[in-house]
Structures are given as C-alpha cells and as structure tokens.
Amino acid sequence: MEAAKKQQDQQMTTMYAILFAISTGHMLNDSFQAVVAAMFPILESSMGLTYAQIGWIAFVVNMTSSVMQPVFGLYADKKPTPFLLPFGMFLSLIGLVAFAYSPNFYLILLSVLFIGLGSAVFHPEGSRVAYMAAGKKRGLAQSIYQVGGNAGQSLAPIFTAYIFVPLGQIGAAWFAFAAGLGIIILSNVSKWYKKQIALFSIPKKQQSKTTEKNPMNRKVKVALILLIFLVFARSWYSAGIGNFYQFYLIGDYGLSIKQAQLYVFIYMIAGVIGTLFGGSLGDRFGRRNIIFLSLFGAAPLTLALPHVPLYMVIPLFFLIGVIVMSSFSVTVVYAQELVPNKIGMVSGLIVGLAFGMGAIGAVLFGTLADMFSIKFVMILCSVLPLLGIFTLFLPKDETLSKLTA
Structure with a gap:
C-alpha cells in the first residue's frame, strides 16, 4: 500500500526541473529547424533559388519531421526508449554541419533531411517526458515544453539578421556547439526518464485487456480527425507567415532583409507568449474554448x-501571434485526453502534423507566389483562421472522459 501511494504521489508531482530541461532541449531542437528558414533570404540571393525551391526545402525538413513523428511515437508507446532524446540531437548536428557546407540545392535538401529526422526522433519522446513530469498540471507542463520549441523557432529572424547576413551559409556550422550542449542536457533527462518508465508503464496483460475493453470509438476518431484539420489551418497560416511574409515586407513595403527579419521576430516571440499562457488558460477556461479563440477569434486581425500600413504591422503581428499560438500546447493536451493510452503516438501526430501541414503549405505558397505574387499568398493565408469555426463541432472538455471511458 505504501509503495503504491508513493508511486501515485510521484505521478501527481510536477517536476519543474525536468520540464525546464526538456523545454531547453526543445528550444535547441527547434532552433536548428529555424536555421533552415532563417537561411532562405541568403540562399535566394547566393544560389539564385526560386520561391518554389525555397518551398521544397521547407517541405523536406518539415515533412520528414511530420511523417516520422507518429512512427517514433507509436514505437515509444510500445517500447519507451530514453536514448532517442540525445540521438535525435546528434542527427540534427550532422544535418547542421552538412547544411553549412552544402554547395548546391540538392545537397541542401539532403542536409535538412537529417535535421528533420532528428526533430522527428526528439518530439514524441519529449512530449512523453513532459507528460510524465506534469503531475496534475498537464496544460501548464505542455506549455512549458512547447514554449521552448516556439522560442527556438522565433529565433529565425535574429539568426538571419545577426548571423547569416554577415557570415552567410557557413554560419550554420556554429550551431554544432549548441547541438553538443543539447546532447548533454538530453542525456541527463533520459536518465530520469528511464527511472520513470516503471511508474507509468501498464503491464502487458492489463494493457491488452484495456485495449479490448476500450477500443477507439467512432466519436473519438471523428474528433481526432477534426482536431487534425484545425491543426492544419493553424499550421498553414504559420507557414505562410514564417516562410514568406519576410519577402512581402521586402517587396511591398521596401524593407531590407535585416529590417524584415525583426518584424517577423515580433510575430514569433508573440507566439512564444501565447504558447506559454495558452496551456494554463486551457486548464482554467476549457481547451475547446481556447482552440476556438486561437483561430476564429484571430480571423478579423489576420x-x-x-x-x-507599415506602422500597424507590428501591433497586429503581436496580437495575431499571441492569439493564434495560444492553442499550440492545448491541442496536444486535448488529443492526449482523447487517446490517453497512446500518448507518444498522438503527440507525434498532432505536433508532427503542425510541421507536415506547414511543409505542404510552404510548397503550395511558394508555387503560388511564383505564379501570381507574394501579396496574393498573404491574402490567401489571411482567410485560413476562419476555419476555426469548425472547433464548435469538437466534443466539450467535460465529455472527453465519457468518450474514453
């Protein structure tokens, strides 16, 4: 009885040190993907790449991460593998060094493949660690974890303005040192993770009975598909802003590359703030309500x-970033509560789709920008948050436990 109570107490305790460590790992991991986006204006100039080719680079790095995340997540549900955390960072290190020295478009694609694969390996296990360390505060824990990733992504404009403009492509090699630091941090997290596996694992016999007794019912499947659709809308909007709005600022407002990056940084850092507070707001006011607000509520601004005019871009950018990204961690927690027996798989699916759908959007938007104009793409992106109206068809928070019972 005492052992069982001690185990339950451990599961209910929020481990902030682990959450901040895995969040730091998440920040480093996603900053490496930000290196790729930050290099776009440099590659366009030095290699003469088209918007479509830039879209394909974004597609490879993001789609690799997207497709493989649920695969690694499903594997982690069956056999949790702590060493995958530092191993994913090692794959990113290889990709970064190769990216710095790639002389042509095709080797660039190969190098970003490694960066995307490293991210795919890291994310499902990272979400599982955040889940284990959450205790009773799942929304807050997921926000701490996800805010690290969004902070890493938000650094892309700063990388461009202060590293890649003066140093060029070779500047990517400097991030190998950050990858080495990430390997050390995640190696320590994986040691804690290994000790926790026994506390959270379900015996195989019991797991089998649970699966037979509670197969995923039709309403859960429909809700999960709808949630994925909403992630799609948010991801395509973010892909348009993150990959192409800098070119819109340069072409239509006459800004320099460095000036344009600082504007995009405002949007990215606002997204970090939205992610940080979104999880707690979801815990308090309901996850479905926050998902609805983050999309449909942002539509008038987008x-x-x-x-x-230019002077209104920064205040609008800030508000849009905060609102749109407030649901980033909330959608993950909502999905975990929809499918509580497959934490790794469903986390990989939702977070992976955020990258994968953004990858498809990047290719489409790049092609449309070549065919029409960047402004056409920006107007097209602006209507996507209206799809948030479909959030009203998601089950209410209080009915989730009934669906999975």
Whole structure:
C-alpha cells in the first residue's frame, strides 16, 4: 500500500526541473529547424533559388519531421526508449554541419533531411517526458515544453539578421556547439526518464485487456480527425507567415532583409507568449474554448494584416501571434485526453502534423507566389483562421472522459 501511494504521489508531482530541461532541449531542437528558414533570404540571393525551391526545402525538413513523428511515437508507446532524446540531437548536428557546407540545392535538401529526422526522433519522446513530469498540471507542463520549441523557432529572424547576413551559409556550422550542449542536457533527462518508465508503464496483460475493453470509438476518431484539420489551418497560416511574409515586407513595403527579419521576430516571440499562457488558460477556461479563440477569434486581425500600413504591422503581428499560438500546447493536451493510452503516438501526430501541414503549405505558397505574387499568398493565408469555426463541432472538455471511458 505504501509503495503504491508513493508511486501515485510521484505521478501527481510536477517536476519543474525536468520540464525546464526538456523545454531547453526543445528550444535547441527547434532552433536548428529555424536555421533552415532563417537561411532562405541568403540562399535566394547566393544560389539564385526560386520561391518554389525555397518551398521544397521547407517541405523536406518539415515533412520528414511530420511523417516520422507518429512512427517514433507509436514505437515509444510500445517500447519507451530514453536514448532517442540525445540521438535525435546528434542527427540534427550532422544535418547542421552538412547544411553549412552544402554547395548546391540538392545537397541542401539532403542536409535538412537529417535535421528533420532528428526533430522527428526528439518530439514524441519529449512530449512523453513532459507528460510524465506534469503531475496534475498537464496544460501548464505542455506549455512549458512547447514554449521552448516556439522560442527556438522565433529565433529565425535574429539568426538571419545577426548571423547569416554577415557570415552567410557557413554560419550554420556554429550551431554544432549548441547541438553538443543539447546532447548533454538530453542525456541527463533520459536518465530520469528511464527511472520513470516503471511508474507509468501498464503491464502487458492489463494493457491488452484495456485495449479490448476500450477500443477507439467512432466519436473519438471523428474528433481526432477534426482536431487534425484545425491543426492544419493553424499550421498553414504559420507557414505562410514564417516562410514568406519576410519577402512581402521586402517587396511591398521596401524593407531590407535585416529590417524584415525583426518584424517577423515580433510575430514569433508573440507566439512564444501565447504558447506559454495558452496551456494554463486551457486548464482554467476549457481547451475547446481556447482552440476556438486561437483561430476564429484571430480571423478579423489576420484578414486586416495584408492591407494595413507599415506602422500597424507590428501591433497586429503581436496580437495575431499571441492569439493564434495560444492553442499550440492545448491541442496536444486535448488529443492526449482523447487517446490517453497512446500518448507518444498522438503527440507525434498532432505536433508532427503542425510541421507536415506547414511543409505542404510552404510548397503550395511558394508555387503560388511564383505564379501570381507574394501579396496574393498573404491574402490567401489571411482567410485560413476562419476555419476555426469548425472547433464548435469538437466534443466539450467535460465529455472527453465519457468518450474514453
């Protein structure tokens, strides 16, 4: 009885040291993907790449991460593997060094493949660690974890302005040192993770009975598909802003590359703030409500953005970033509560789709920008948050436990 109570107490305790460590690992991991996006204006100039080719680079790094995340997540559900955390960082290190020295478009694609694969390996296990360390505060824990990733992504404009503009492509090699630091941090997290596996694992016999007794019912499947659709809408909007709005600022407002990066940074850092507070707001006001607000609630602002004068871009950008990204961690927790027996798989599916859908969007938007104009792409992106109206068809938070019972 005492052992069981001690185990339950451990599961209910929020481990902030582990959460901040895995969040730091997440920040480093996603900053490496940010290196790729940060290099786009440099590669366009030095290699003469088209918008479509830039879209394909974004597609490879993001789609690799997307497709493989659920695969590694499903594997982790069956056999948790702590060493995958530092191993994923090692794959990213290989990709970064190769990226710095790639002389042509095709080797660039190969190098970003390694960066995407490293991210795919890291994310499902990272989400599982955040789940284990959450205790009773799942929304807050997922926010701490996800805010690290969003902070890493938000650094892309800073990388461009202060590293790649002066140093060029070779500047990517400096991030190998950050990858080495990440390997050390995640190696220590994986030691804690290994000790926790026994506390959270379900015996195979019991797991088998649970699966037979509670197969995923039709309503859960429909809700999961709808949630994925909403992630799609948010991801395509973010892909348009993150990959191409810098070119819109340069072409339509006459800004320099460095100036444009600082504007995009405002959006990215606002997204970090939204992610940080979104999980706690979801715990308090309901996850479905926050998902609805983050998309449909942001629509009036996103629709206005392509048409406002330059002095209004920063305040609009900030508000849009905070609102849109407030649901980033909330959608993950909502999915975990929909499918509580497959934490790794469903986390990989939701977070992976955020990258994968953004990858498809990047290729489409790049092609459309070549065919029409960057402004056309920005106007197209601006209507995507209206799809948030479909959030109203998701089950309410209080009915989730009934669906999975």
